[in-house]
Amino acid sequence: xxxxxxxxxxxxxLALIEQLMEGGPCGVTELASDIDMGKSAVHNHLTxxxxxxxxxxxxxxxxxxxxxxxxxxxxxxxxxxxxxxEPEVKxxxxxxxxxxxxxIEEQGMGVYLMRAKGADAVDLDTYAGLRTRLHTTALGxxxxxxxxxxxxxxxxxxxxxxxxxPKSISTREELFQALDAVRERGYAIDDGERLEGLRCLxxxxxxxxxxxxxxxxxxxxxxxxxxxxxxxxLPEKVLSAANVIELNINY
Amino acid sequence: xxxxxxxxxxxxxLALIEQLMEGGPCGVTELASDIDMGKSAVHNHLTxxxxxxxxxxxxxxxxxxxxxxxxxxxxxxxxxxxxxxEPEVKxxxxxxxxxxxxxIEEQGMGVYLMRAKGADAVDLDTYAGLRTRLHTTALGxxxxxxxxxxxxxxxxxxxxxxxxxPKSISTREELFQALDAVRERGYAIDDGERLEGLRCLxxxxxxxxxxxxxxxxxxxxxxxxxxxxxxxxLPEKVLSAANVIELNINY
DNA sequence: AATAAACGTTCTGTTCTATAGAACAATATA
DNA sequence: TATATTGTTCTATAGAACAGAACGTTTATT
Numbered sequence: 001x002x003x004x005x006x007x008x009x010x011x012x013x014l015a016l017i018e019q020l021m022e023g024g025p026c027g028v029t030e031l032a033s034d035i036d037m038g039k040s041a042v043h044n045h046l047t048x049x050x051x052x053x054x055x056x057x058x059x060x061x062x063x064x065x066x067x068x069x070x071x072x073x074x075x076x077x078x079x080x081x082x083x084x085x086e087p088e089v090k091x092x093x094x095x096x097x098x099x100x101x102x103x104i105e106e107q108g109m110g111v112y113l114m115r116a117k118g119a120d121a122v123d124l125d126t127y128a129g130l131r132t133r134l135h136t137t138a139l140g141x142x143x144x145x146x147x148x149x150x151x152x153x154x155x156x157x158x159x160x161x162x163x164x165x166p167k168s169i170s171t172r173e174e175l176f177q178a179l180d181a182v183r184e185r186g187y188a189i190d191d192g193e194r195l196e197g198l199r200c201l202x203x204x205x206x207x208x209x210x211x212x213x214x215x216x217x218x219x220x221x222x223x224x225x226x227x228x229x230x231x232x233x234l235p236e237k238v239l240s241a242a243n244v245i246e247l248n249i250n251y
Numbered sequence: 252x253x254x255x256x257x258x259x260x261x262x263x264x265l266a267l268i269e270q271l272m273e274g275g276p277c278g279v280t281e282l283a284s285d286i287d288m289g290k291s292a293v294h295n296h297l298t299x300x301x302x303x304x305x306x307x308x309x310x311x312x313x314x315x316x317x318x319x320x321x322x323x324x325x326x327x328x329x330x331x332x333x334x335x336x337e338p339e340v341k342x343x344x345x346x347x348x349x350x351x352x353x354x355i356e357e358q359g360m361g362v363y364l365m366r367a368k369g370a371d372a373v374d375l376d377t378y379a380g381l382r383t384r385l386h387t388t389a390l391g392x393x394x395x396x397x398x399x400x401x402x403x404x405x406x407x408x409x410x411x412x413x414x415x416x417p418k419s420i421s422t423r424e425e426l427f428q429a430l431d432a433v434r435e436r437g438y439a440i441d442d443g444e445r446l447e448g449l450r451c452l453x454x455x456x457x458x459x460x461x462x463x464x465x466x467x468x469x470x471x472x473x474x475x476x477x478x479x480x481x482x483x484x485l486p487e488k489v490l491s492a493a494n495v496i497e498l499n500i501n502y
Numbered sequence: 503a504a505t506a507a508a509c510g511t512t513c514t515g516t517t518c519t520a521t522a523g524a525a526c527a528a529t530a531t532a
Numbered sequence: 533t534a535t536a537t538t539g540t541t542c543t544a545t546a547g548a549a550c551a552g553a554a555c556g557t558t559t560a561t562t
Contacts, residue, residue, distance in 0.1 A: 002298075002302065003295075003298040003299050003301065003302040004298065004540085004541075004542095005291075005294075005295045005298070005520090005541085005542085006295070006298070006299045006302060007260060007264070007295050007296050007299045007519090007520070008518090008519070008520085008549090009258060009260035009261060009519080009520075009548085009549065010260060010261065010264045010296060010299045010300070011299060011303070012549090013258070013261045013264065014300075014303050014305070017322070021322055021325055021326070024329065027509075027510080028509080028510060028511085029508080029509065029510080037550080037551095038550055038551050038552075039509095039510080039511085039551090039552095040511080040512080040513085040549095040550065040551070040552080041549070041550045041551075043256075043510070043511065043512095044254075044256045044257070044258050044549075044550080045258050045261060047253075047254040047255065047256070047257070047511095048254050048257045048258045048261050048262060049261070049265075050254065051253065051254040051257065052262070052265050053358060054265070056357065056358060060509085060510080060558095064322065064326050065326075065357055065358065066323065066326060066327065066355075066357055066362045066364075066380060067323075068319050068322040068323035068326060068380075069320075069323030069324070069326065069327055069362070069379055069380035070323070070362070070380035070381065070382060071268070071272055071315065071319040071323070071380070072317065072319035072320030072321070072322070072323040072324065072380060073320070073323065073378045073379050073380030073381065074272055074378075074380070075272070075315050075316075075317060075319060075320065076317065076320055076378075077378050078275065090368070104317075106307065106316055106317055107304060107307060107316065111317045111320070111321070113317075117341070127324045127325075127327075127328050128320055128324050128379075129317060129319075129320035129321035129322070129323060129324030129325070130321065130324065131321060255511085255512075255513095256512085256513085256549090258548090258549070259520095259547090259548065259549090260519090260520065260548075260549080263520090278538075278539080279538080279539060279540085280537080280538065280539080288521085288522095289521060289522050289523075290522090290523095290538095290539080290540085291520095291521065291522070291523080291540080291541080291542085292520070292521050292522075294539075294540065294541095295520075295521080296520095298540095311529095311538085311539080
């Protein structure tokens with residue numbers, strides 16, 4: 001995590017990539033001033049990245065290429081959970097007509113592996129690869145509830161409890177109570193904690209030995225999800241999908 | 252393309268990433284011998300990449316993280332063609348029940364932006380980010396047909412005409428004839444050229460000024476696509492979807 | 503049309519640093 | 533218990549990254 005002997009040149013390349021990602025296509029001079037490097041050095045880095053396909057030049061501007069999507073796509077494709085869960089999450093979206101997601105934990109953050117839109121799905125700005133704090137979503141809470149407590153506190157120490165909406169969980173006590181509730185029910189609920197008016201229901205996906213691999217969820221506008229749905233029909237569907245995934249993973 | 256003053260350290264980092272992508276999770280020693288570097292140097296690179304979230308350590312092995320998916324996802328999301336075409340390609344898949352795709356050209360290669368599976372869709376090993384030779388697919392031919400001829404020959408010089416199946420296009424003459432046919436019809440056909448028994452129909456997406464932005468397609472097993480479909484019903488649906496995309500892009 | 507400003511790119515000497523190799527601790531193997 | 537193999541720490545030196553100056557081109561200004 002700390003890198004005792006960091007490779008400074010690599011860090012500069014990464015800073016450049018980050019800047020191109022945040023700021024979009026850019027010329028050499030502007031980029032150089034943005035990350036505080038000389039023009040020639042930036043030029044050398046850019047042409048090197050271009051040579052290997054990570055950057056391309058369009059209309060006198062440099063920009064990141066879809067090589068990153070290729071690398072990311074291959075990594076995702078190689079993940080067993082993704083292979084198994086993908087068709088199930090799509091069915092779940094089709095069946096409910098809403099938005100269905102898979103999330104995994106990586107470096108203490110939640111990463112969306114994919115989303116599938118049913119016929120009436122809301123259009124959230126989630127996308128494959130998006131990172132989110134675990135405590136802010138039903139998906140994340142479903143994962144946290146089944147991680148070792150030591151790991152949970154480690155994650156809290158690292159990332160804190162940033163609030164998204166007034167309803168968000170803001171203290172550790174509150175979170176641990178919520179996680180207890182998740183373990184009791186077997187699924188997690190987010191009632192407007194991440195986004196006002198949005199209700200989510202997430203269920204963990206675990207191995208036979210109890211290790212948590214990720215979570216799946218359905219998100220829908222509160223107007224379409226009654227309190228009754230939230231504790232009856234919907235959890236049944238999500239838990240059933242999670243169960244099918246677990247069975248297929250454990251052979 | 253050539254990088255007159257390449258940053259060698261960055262190239263080593265990229266070689267390491269490439270090796271981790273091809274070979275999967277790996278220890279320091281093995282990785283060092285794979286790419287012919289000292290153990291300590293590899294260790295420094297890995298911890299640097301880890302510090303910035305591109306690599307993670309699991310069970311005494313280093314592996315690439317989904318950070319790449321995040322970067323790739325953000326790049327894709329920022330592309331206007333993707334934003335506009337995504338819902339249309341999904342409808343196309345739903346409507347036909349088959350597999351629908353978007354492809355764009357990047358650095359002379361075709362890159363899949365997304366795929367959408369209809370109810371009966373075949374399960375090809377394509378995925379978002381996958382790169383393919385342009386002359387081997389209906390999607391690629393739809394793009395090549397509307398690129399300037401100078402650019403087409405440039406691409407051929409760079410990437411050649413590798414054959415995938417006995418039916419593949421193997422000479423420049425053959426390709427240019429095929430591209431003429433595409434321009435005449437307005438859509439491209441792949442009848443088993445990429446994969447035996449698979450038929451694809453691709454249509455270009457162009458701006459009002461005639462520039463090609465990419466192509467969309469439907470792929471289906473030959474058993475479900477009659478010769479009649481291939482020149483009647485199917486092109487109509489694909490062309491109509493392409494047209495909707497074009498209208499939405501040009502405002 | 504002439505001039506100036508700004509750009510991307512080339513090039514080199516100096517400064518900084520990436521790296522091999524040796525040594526260490528920790529774990530696995532015999 | 534001894535031996536091999538791993539990941540990691542550390543440092544001197546070989547080597548490379550980079551600032552800055554200069555170049556040719558393009559764009560903006562007067």
